[in-house]
Amino acid sequence: MKRMTIEELYNYLCSPEFLDEKSGNIFYNYYIYQYPANKEYEMRRQIQEFKEKLERPTNFVNALELDLFKVFCDYLRSEKFGDTSLLEDTLEGDKTHPNMVTTELTSEANSDNFISFVRDRIKEHMATNDGYNKPYVFIHGIGKMFPYMRTNVFLTRYEKYNEPDKYRIILFYPGHQEGNSFSLFDTLEDSHTYRAILLVNK
Numbered sequence: 001m002k003r004m005t006i007e008e009l010y011n012y013l014c015s016p017e018f019l020d021e022k023s024g025n026i027f028y029n030y031y032i033y034q035y036p037a038n039k040e041y042e043m044r045r046q047i048q049e050f051k052e053k054l055e056r057p058t059n060f061v062n063a064l065e066l067d068l069f070k071v072f073c074d075y076l077r078s079e080k081f082g083d084t085s086l087l088e089d090t091l092e093g094d095k096t097h098p099n100m101v102t103t104e105l106t107s108e109a110n111s112d113n114f115i116s117f118v119r120d121r122i123k124e125h126m127a128t129n130d131g132y133n134k135p136y137v138f139i140h141g142i143g144k145m146f147p148y149m150r151t152n153v154f155l156t157r158y159e160k161y162n163e164p165d166k167y168r169i170i171l172f173y174p175g176h177q178e179g180n181s182f183s184l185f186d187t188l189e190d191s192h193t194y195r196a197i198l199l200v201n202k
Contacts, residue, residue: 004199006046009033012199013050013136013170014059021135021167029164030155030171030196037174040143047138047172055132062132064125066118068154069144072109075117079108102147109148110157119161126166140172155196171196 004012017023035043047065054061077085090101108114126134142151151173162169 002200003034009199010050010053013054018168019059019061019133019135022165028197029162029168031168031199032151032171032173032196033199034173034175037143040174043172043174044140047140051138054136060132061136062125062128062130062134063136063138064122064134065138065140066121067141067144068118068139068149069141071118071121071141072114072145072148075114076108078117079113106148109145110153112157115154115157115161118158122167135167137167137169138172139169142171143174170199 012018021029051063051065053059054063076090079085090105122137125137128134142149142154145154151171155169155171158169
């Protein structure tokens with residue numbers, strides 16, 4: 001097996017079978033596209049290009065693009081303690097108690113409150129009546145979530161909110177697979193893989 005090229009991935013995203021979110025295994029809608037960690041900025045640009053090209057009349061697809069780290073920051077802003085948000089409190093605390101802040105951020109990133117916040121973003125997108133098909137949720141920024149959250153933890157915790165017959169989750173992962181584990185940034189062991197299908201050429 002070898003990694004799909006960008007062009008091959010786009011062609012796959014445009015294929016009629018993959019565009020049909022009810023085709024294949026409807027209980028299994030997690031897909032992972034791995035790319036070299038040093039291509040991070042290029043990949044972010046490519047995701048935007050995918051989204052724009054998919055919106056053209058030939059496909060008429062509105063893919064939701066979520067930078068998981070930005071969504072996490074939005075979540076921290078939404079959590080209020082009096083007049084202060086959790087994000088503001090965290091930034092202030094990091095100056096004097098960085099280890100304590102890391103522990104707190106890890107707890108929040110792995111909380112059901114955050115996972116349901118992500119679910120709400122997806123539900124809001126799916127409910128928008130704009131006439132487009134909405135088969136894909138593109139998730140990236142997983143590298144920026146380290147060490148607060150690992151890939152398999154996010155996918156596992158999202159499982160109870162997942163609606164596999166309505167959309168496919170495409171997670172863009174900066175690293176590669178080694179046996180049954182992922183290697184984040186091609187250097188850090190990122191625990192075992194969850195039930196996700198690698199987008200590769202077989």
